[in-house]
Amino acid sequence: MLRVELRDGLAVLTLDRPGQLNAIGSGMVERLTRALDDVRDDEDVRAVVLTGAGRAFSAGADLGEIESFVSPGQFRAFVGRLTDAYALLEDFPKPSVAAVHGFAFGGGLELALACDLRVVERGARLGLPEMKLGVLPGAGGTQRLPRLVPPAIAKQMILTGEPIDAERAWQLGLVNELAEPGAVLAAAEKLAGGLTAGAPLALAAGKHLIDHGLGMDLRTAIAYERETVSVLFTTGDRKEGLKAFRERRPGEFRGR
Structure with missing residues (x-):
């Protein structure tokens, strides 16, 4: 569900539910939190790279799990766990880089927004489609996105639910680097590797x-x-x- 690989001063965390397009449920959140706690105490790790297995970074929150909730309180608790994990990543003392391919939607994009830097494959799509489900992003999307792109662009993405492509995201400053198809993880590791040289x-x-x-x-x-x-x-x-x-x-x- 979440693979952790340590190499050359990096901790590479891979969302590993390719059959579910790396949908993020409670189990994934728990493993991400645990992995970050472990990496924090590992002096050999200087930076973190997050990526996804299969054909996408992440389709977002696990809708199957959300549909099983029978009360607003269960949903509130789920969102609380998600936002706490993303805040842990955002406040993490070691720099983080998201390596995004295919698409990052909803909670998947919110995870990438919580990282310090983002490397995105050309042709990938980024979006917050929650409006189309009658809700809104609940794991920091309405707050982090307008701090990274012009507020009018954030409003357009959130209020229409329509995604933008990697090239547009790069033009807006949401993406630090564009990578060629199939090369996004290598590009992210190279960027993160440059960070490991810092104090x-x-x-x-x-x-x-x-x-x-x-x-x-x-x-x-x-x-x-x-x-x-x-x-x-x-x-x-x-x-x-x-x-x-x-x-x-x-x-x-x-x-x-």
């Missing part, structure tokens, strides 16, 4: 500053940045970075 403490701090600074006024955010950078100055990684620069070699960062 872990600085990577985590950079993620935090960008994500949380956007909710602050500019002066407060800059003051927060100043304090964070001052703390990083005291780290062993900062000393190693300067030494490596002087010696004209890559830094060997330890996250300390």
Whole structure:
């Protein structure tokens, strides 16, 4: 249901329900949460890549499971588990890259939105079709999407339920890189591999500053940045970075 592979400083997490187009149910959410907890404590892992098995990244939330709910409370609890898992990914101290092929719809796109970066195969489609089911995205889609693309575009996608293709998503800045068909995972691993060369403490701090600074006024955010950078100055990684620069070699960062 969720495969975890560790290689070259990366944790590659693969949604593995190809017969159900990697629909995301409670079991998948539980395994994703557990995998992220394990990866967080693994010092050999510097970045995370998320992808899907088969012909798509993910068709979204498991509608079969949702249809089995007999009360609004069950649905609320399911959405709570989903949003908690995606928040864990968004706040994760190690950078994450989504490798999207085929399509990412509904909760599948919301999972990709929770990642730091997105690499998408040319021709893939991205959408939030919940409006066509009489509901709305419930795992962060109405909030994360308009923070990544112009609000008018987010409204169009959410209120019509119509998807956009990878090329349009790239033009809008939703996608960091386009990959040729069949090469999206390799492209995502290459991008993530470049991140693993960074100092872990600085990577985590950079993620935090960008994500949380956007909710602050500019002066407060800059003051927060100043304090964070001052703390990083005291780290062993900062000393190693300067030494490596002087010696004209890559830094060997330890996250300390």
